[in-house]
Structure formats: C-alpha cells, structure tokens
Amino acid sequence: MESSLATLTITEAAKKLAAKEITSLELCRACLIEIEKNNKSLNAYLEVFADVEEQAKAADARRAQDEREGNVSHPLLGIPVATKDNILIEGRHASSASKMLENYVASFDATVITKLKAAGVVFMGRTNMDEFAMGGSTENSAYGPTKNPFDHTRVAGGSSGGSAAALASGMALGTFGSDTGGSIREPASFCGLVGLKPTYGAVSRSGVMAMGSSLDQIGPFGRTVEDTELLFDTIRGKDALDGTSIDAGFYPKREPTKKIGVPRHLLANGVDQDVLAAFEESLKVLQSQGYVAVDIELPSAGLALAIYYIIMPAESSTNLARFDGVRYGLSIKGETLAEDYAKSRGAGFGPEVRRRIMLGTYVLSSGYYDAYYGKATLAREKLRKEYADVLATVDAVAVPTVPTPAFAIGEKAADPLSMYLADIFTVTANLTGNPAISVPMGTVVRGDKTLPVGIQFTAAHGDEDTLFKLGKIATGESK
Ligand code: GLN
Secondary structure, eight states, X not given: OOSSGGGSOHHHHHHHHHTTSSOHHHHHHHHHHHHHHHHHHHOOEEEEOTTHXXXXXXXXXXXXXXXXXXXXXXXXXXXXXXXXXXXXXXXXXXXXXXXXXXXXXXXXXXXXXXXXXXXXXXXXEEEOOSGGGOOSSSTTOTTOOOEETTEEEEEOOSSSHHHHHHHHTTSOSXXXXXXXXXXXXXXXXXXXXXXXXXXXXXXXXXXXXOSSTTXXXXXXXXXXXHHHHHHHHHHBSOBTTBTTOOOTTSSOOOOOOOXXXXXXXXXXXXXXXXXXXXXXXXXXXXXXXXXXXXXXXXXXXXXXXXXXXXHHHHHHHHHGGXXXXXXXXXXXXXXXXXXXXXXXXXXXXXXXXXXXXXXXXXXXXXXXXXXXXXXXHHHHHHHHHHHHHHHTTSSEEEEESXXXXXXXXXXXXXOHHHHHHTTTTTHHHHHHOOOEEEEEEEEEEETTEEEEEEEEEEOSTTOHHHHHHHHHHHHTSOO
C-alpha cells in the first residue's frame, strides 16, 4: 500500500476533513483506487458498493450543512468503512459468505448500521468471511479465501478476514467484524491491526446473523487503538432490539492496580518461540511505564477450547435451523418436505457449517445433553469465576493473541482440529463475556516475509477503557 489518503488513520482523516484540507469524496476515491489495485488478488471485498461516490458526496454536503448551522460534525462523518457480510444493511445483499444466502437482500438495518448511518460513514462494501463466521482463516468462505496483505500465500485470519485485509491494504479506514471465538482478534493479529471484542452485551446484536448467541459480539478493527476506541464508542449501547445489550455505565468503575496478569502455565507449550519473544518485549514496554507483570493461575483455561467447541456448535446448530429452504435463502424442492430441507441445506451449507450442525445436534441430543452440553455449561461457569477472581487483582490478563503468525493457505484446511487449536487464547473471552483486545506487538520472520503478531489483553466486564489504555501504551500511542 503506497502512502495516500487511504493510509491515514481515522483520527488524521477526520482532522483533515474538519480543516477542509480534503473531502470525503477524495478520501473514498483513494480507497477505491486501492480496491481496484488489491481486491482481485486479496479477495477482501465480496462486493464493493456502486454508490460509494454518491454516499461520499452526501457526507460532504452534510458537513457543509453542519457548518452552516454551527453544528460540530461527527468525527466519522465521511469516513470510508467496511462491514462483514453477516451484518445487515437494508436493501443490500448479505450472504454470510454462504451459498445459502447468495441472493438474500437485507430487509432492515442492524442496530450498529443505524448508528453508523447516523454518524455519516461511507459504506464501501461487504467483506469476505468464513461461511456463517465458522472458521479462523476465511478459507471456509463459499467465495474463495481472503489473502494476507503481508504475504499472499498466507491467510488473513478469520472469520472476519475480509475486514482485516481490507483495512490493512488501504481499502477502508475502519472496518467491523463479529467475534464469537476470536474472529476479530485473530485476523487483527495476522494483519497488524487493532481488533476489539467488546464486553458481551456492550454492542447490540440486532441485525448480525447469529452464530453462537451467548458468545457473539460485533466489534471494530482500527489501524490505531484511538481509531478502534472511536468506532466502538459509535456503535455501543443498550438497544431495545437486543435484550442482552447494556449501557456504558452498566458495570462499576474499577481502580487500577497497575498489574498485568500473565498465565505462564498456558504459554509453556505450543507458542512459537519468536512469538513468545515478541510478547516479552511488549510486556517490557508496559513495565517501563510502571506496570508489574505478575504470574497468575487459571486452572480451567486449558479446558476453554473443549468448552467452546461444545457450546458454540450447540448454539450454531440451533441458530442455523432457520435456514430450511422455506423461509430464507436457497430453496431446492424435493418430493417431500423433509427432502426440501435436506436438499436445500445440503446444497446451501459448506462442509465446515455442516460439520458444526452435526456436532451441535449431537451434543444437544437426549442422552448426550448432560454429558456434553450440561458439563460444558458448568465448566464455563467455573472459567468465568476464575477470570473474575484473577481480574479482581490485576488490570488485565495478557497472552499472545495467537500462538503463531498467519499460517499458509491450505495448511490447516484439511484438518479442522489443527485449525481449532489456533483459537486457544481467544475463545475464553467469549465464554466469560469479558472484553478483549488484540494490538500489534511487532513482527516475526517466516521465509522472506515479515509477519505481524498481536498481544491480547482481557479486562473485567465493562472495562474496555483499560484495554484502550494498555493498548495505547503497548503500541507507543501514549505513554
Ligand atoms: N475460529 C473460531 C471458530 O471457528 C471463531 C469464530 C468466530 O469468532 N466467529 O469458531
């Protein structure tokens, strides 16, 4: 990505827009040029909206009107953003990168979209993802994998890989994804970005296609922590359309301890040595600013993956039951109603989605429900308590976001279990509902390529502020 308006942070662009040094139209055109150059090879956007320039002109007109009326424009007015293909925008296609919804057009705006429209952003397009957000590499998209801008032979991460690759390559200034087990933080780590999974309930889930309803959150990707914070502030808040949503002040404010908890017992195996070294360097930056890294024990953390891969498919299989070939999307007629279902679902869903529907149906079936789903739910409670206890004594828990840098396309695709292992450090925050952020912690070298890696901080419920503070220190945005 050459240096152009498309490489600005949102904060920088907003300043230039406010000072009338640039227009939204110029800014969006700069991103369209990058899209023209990069999208064919990266496959980050499934669709670039045809009306980008019109939207940008409308934003410029609104700014002029704000000025005439003496109103302060929203900092996101006229900023080009992109959203994941599972977030509904009224009148536009939304497919969750599935054949099942290839021709589906959304009939209403997701609440986050309503909020972004009110702020006046320009929607550049919908970004590629693993089908129904199931995966960690965007290889499960029915429309081909997204490639990593740092090395086109590697994955961008997933499931929000398109949103990450689009931002990392100058095709938007801010993007949004959904995170059920790491789908914002993992691609952020692989693409050198900041990615936030908010506290469960902090952002309305109305209008995001449900995967695991007790795990899902929409969240932002930014080039900086400051940008990420601004995007989060714009979309957060209680919403009458989502009974699990909460207001910003829902959880009590906390006193900082200036301690960072590091669960060393989890890092002993399976983390690449140079990723671990980058992690230690990142911790040193925090230590140089007066933070103390303390060893912590999270005895149930080793079970997190197992718990997640029971609860998530159980909820996913339930949520995907609505795609029956009758009410939504693809419909293939058979001789009987049962055949309609089988044919539509067989043709509409890809292999990973079918695998999870089978797993979920199995763990919820009578006879196995207590042994799997029931036990996983109890273990989840235990994990939640362990995190709450630890987070009463430290400001945040720090781990590498992923044990490795971006892996090669095809490397894990044939072996789902090895793919699931990449989620080892990210699934916990979804199970416990805590907010977690991934921020860049430097790079590692693989072959002739330099690849970014991220550090993840997890804080107490409602304490995103601490994540932003730590993230800014770790990245050098603030001291
Ligand atoms: N990689 C995880 C999975 O495959 C996370 C997915 C997500 O967060 N949507 O389930």
